[in-house]
Amino acid sequence: DISALGHRELDQHRELRDLVRLAAWEMPLLSTLQKPFTPPQRAQTPLRWRYTTYMGEQHPAQAKVVVEFRPKDLVELNEKQREKLLKLVGSRWDPLRGVVRMSSEGFETQAQNKRYLGDVIASLIAEATDPNADSFEDIPLDTRHVKRKPQYPFPPHWLLTEARKKELEGLRREQLLEEGGKVEKNLLVSGEAAIEE
Incomplete structure (x- = not known):
């Protein structure tokens, strides 16, 4: 009989042969299932999620989730509802880019933070579309939080x-x-x- 190290080497060899056999005989059959790729449209997926990972290490900022969306991509809202939504989100609205950006790191896991942000966005949309709620038409859209960078012309004598x-x-x-x-x-x-x- 051979040693335990030899048995381990034989097991690795068997596993490699199984994978090679799979690649030679089974993988080509997958080509019958291929479909052409069509990128998703913004109206279908208006929310863009961003996560932070530290490659297996534990880090306090690892649970943070950031979501961005354009209010004009929310097709279920009309113009008045969209304006009310912008007034509700306040300083999270960036009028220069046309994007609402929200983040959450209050929970321990990314899934919980994503669920929380999804619930917040759903409640904002529900409040914006509620016909019985205040429409905030008498309140102007506040953009004081936006600091525009001055654009200086390049001096011609330079x-x-x-x-x-x-x-x-x-x-x-x-x-x-x-x-x-x-x-x-x-x-x-x-x-x-x-x-x-």
Whole structure:
């Protein structure tokens, strides 16, 4: 009989042969089931979920779930209901990108946080579509939380034209000549000369 290590080696060899046999005989049969890929449309999947993983390590931020959606992709809402939804979400609405972004990390697992966010979004949509609730038409949409970055025009005198390139090259050449003259007059200490001495 052979040792336990030899039996383990034979088991690995048998498993590898089973996988090769499967790849040779069973995998080609799967090609009959293939379908062309059509990407999902935004109206079908308006919610985009983002998770954070740390590759098997435990981390406090691992349970955080972020959801983003565009209110215009929620086809069941009309324009007034959509505006009410934006007023309800408040500062989670980014008018520059047109996206509502919400996150949750209050529960221990990602599944619980995702379920919570799904429930919050469902309750927001239910409140926005409720005909008996206040419509908030008298309240303007608040966008004070959005800080627009100023867009500064590029100064035209900073552009490198041919004349400017020649001018800069002349200035560099003058500086090199001036520095070389100072080295010759021993006004500047040459590092190479100091090392050689």
